[in-house]
Amino acid sequence: MNKIFTGVCLIACSFIAQSQQVYSLENIIGLAQQQSPQAKQAETRKENRFWQYRLFKADLNPSLVISGEVPGYTRSFGPVEQNDGSFQVQSIQRSNASVGLGLRQPIAFTGGLISVNSSLNRVENFRLDTRDFNSTVVNIQLNQPIFAFNQFKWDKKTEPIRYEESKRSYVEEMEFVSRTAVQRFFDYLDAQVNFQIAEFNLANNDTIYNIEKGRYNIGTASEDKLLQVELQLLRSQQDLAQAELDLQTSRLGLRTFIGLNEGENFNLLLPESILEFPVSEQIALQYAKENRADFIAFERRRIEADAQVAEARGQRFQMNLNASFGLNGAGNTYQESFQDTQDQQIANIGLSIPIVNWGRNEARMKTALANKQLTDYVIAQEEQNFEQEIITQVRQLDVLRQQIEISKKSDEVAQKRYEVAQNRYLIGKIDITNLNIALTEKDTAKRSYISALRSYWIAYYDLRRLTLYDFANQELLYTIED
Structure with missing residues (x-):
């Protein structure tokens, strides 16, 4: 009978173990990087920045544009110029249509725009029963601001840097996802350990209560001691209820973060294996x-500050050069409009120079210079903070390794001390107060060990995020693409 019972228990335990998924820290991090909302947001931001950079590159390339106007109909009264230069109000009834083809190319070096265009216009006058065509065989136009702020020039400096930033930021965000996964992992692991401690304490206090109750019945224990043990038992029941609630909450938080199914049960493995690798402050x-x-x-922010100064300088006065040369013609038929074409030449320079602006230009320029100086100071401070953060992280990692060794040893000692105290209590060598002290120290040591592991793994992934380098495997987390 005992053999049958034992066999049933083994089968049941095997079934439970198969239905209970066990995850390591690496498993949780892998799932978080694949399917967590934070990882998907990082992917989307990376893709968005990629297309923004593609748009910038496309804006520097030539564009071929076809334009046109389908035949439009107009019927109204309006002034019509006569042969002698006078105007008479007459009935107007006509149709207009046009088509054009243009090739445009921004000039990044100068900030200008050059274009080559060709067009054909058709006007039909229903009142006079005439049709006229006007063609532009070719027309070359140049629009060039002089002494103006050249946005193309500065964008060519900043946009490649900004795009490179986005690629590196993506890797940093994924490392932050790993860090968040570590936090969620240990949140659940803490709750899991606390639940195990609460279960153990409840069972242990129940045993102690029964022992004290038996001693009280035979007159070897006082009622005060029995009540003390009973109170301890009630607190254990309350602690277990709270631990179970915390376990369910943290399990839900972890499941939601990594995208596990609602009905999937899982436990976590304690990541006790510490990575040993040398890290020097200078290399980090x-x-x-x-x-x-x-x-x-x-560097990008310094360039942008210089761009603001250049923009303020370019707004002091405005000058634009517009020039065009082309061949155009006119006729009563399509063929005639392309015959005997004539030169079409236009050139002008537009000026806008403020005479009295009450110091606006000077104020604008001084503001840009002050902002540039402020940017330099802020960046200098951030560079110091940048270096300090790295140095602190490296030193913290070394200290945390030592803390793990100490807390692990403390956990082992506290566990052994409790076992000794429990045995001495059972034979009546110590009272319940000393046993409770040993129990508290055991639980505190276990939680301190888990806390030390949490701090270490968070610090490790912080160092990866801050350097984009995996010191354990000695490999870069990001490489610049050619």
């Missing part, structure tokens, strides 16, 4: 400066 700083988006952003 070197990788951070070479790889981090923030560091190349410093």
Whole structure:
């Protein structure tokens, strides 16, 4: 009978183990990077920035545009110029149609625009029963601002840097997803350990209560001690109820973050294996400066500050050169409009120079210069903070390794001390107060060990995020594409 019972228990335990999925820290991080909302948001931002950069590149390339106007009909009264130059109000009834083809090319070096155009216009006068065609065989136009702010020039400096920032920021965001996964992992692991502690304490206090109750019945224990143990038992029941609620809450938070099914049960493995790798402050700083988006952003922000100064300088006065040369013609038929074409030449320079503006230009210029100086100061401070953050993280990682060794040893000692105290209590060598002290120290040591592991793994993934380098495997997390 006992063999049958044992066999049933083993089968049941095997079934439970198969239905209970066990995840390591690496499993949780992998799931978070694949399907967490944070990871998907990072992917979307990366794609968005890619298309923004593609748009910038496309704006620098030539564009071929076809334009036109389908035949439109007009019927009204209006002034019509006569042969002697006078005007008479007459009935107007006509139709207009046009088609054009243009090739446009921005000039990034100068900020101008050059275009080559060709067009054909048709006007039909129903009142006079005439048709006229006007053609432009070719027309070359140049629009060139002089001494003006050249947005193309500065965008060619900043946009490639901004795009490079976005690619590095994506890797940093994914490392932050890993960090968040570590936090969620240990939130659930804390709740899991607390639940196990609460279950153990409840069972243990129930046993102690029964022992004290038996001693009280035979007169070897006082009622005060029995009530103390009973109160401890009630607190254990309350702690277990709270621990179960915390476990369910943290499980839901982790499941939602990594996208697990609602009905899937799982447990977590304690990541006790600590990565051993040397990290020097100088090497960490070197990788951070070479790889981090923030560091190349410093250069972009300096360029943008210079661009603001250039823009303020370019707004002092405005001058535009407009020039065009082409061949056009006219006729009563399509063929005639392309015969005997004549030169069409236009050239003008427009000026806008303020005479009295009450110091606006000077104020605008001084503001831009002050903003540039402020940017330089802010970046200098951020560079110091940047270096300090790296140095602090490296030093913290070394300290946390030592704390894990100490807390793990403390956990082992506290566990052994409790076992000794429990045995001494059972034979009446110590009272319940000393046993409770040993129990509290055991639980505190276990929680301190879990907390030390949490701090270590968060610090490790923070170092990866801050340097974009995996020191454990000695490989870059991001490489610049050619």
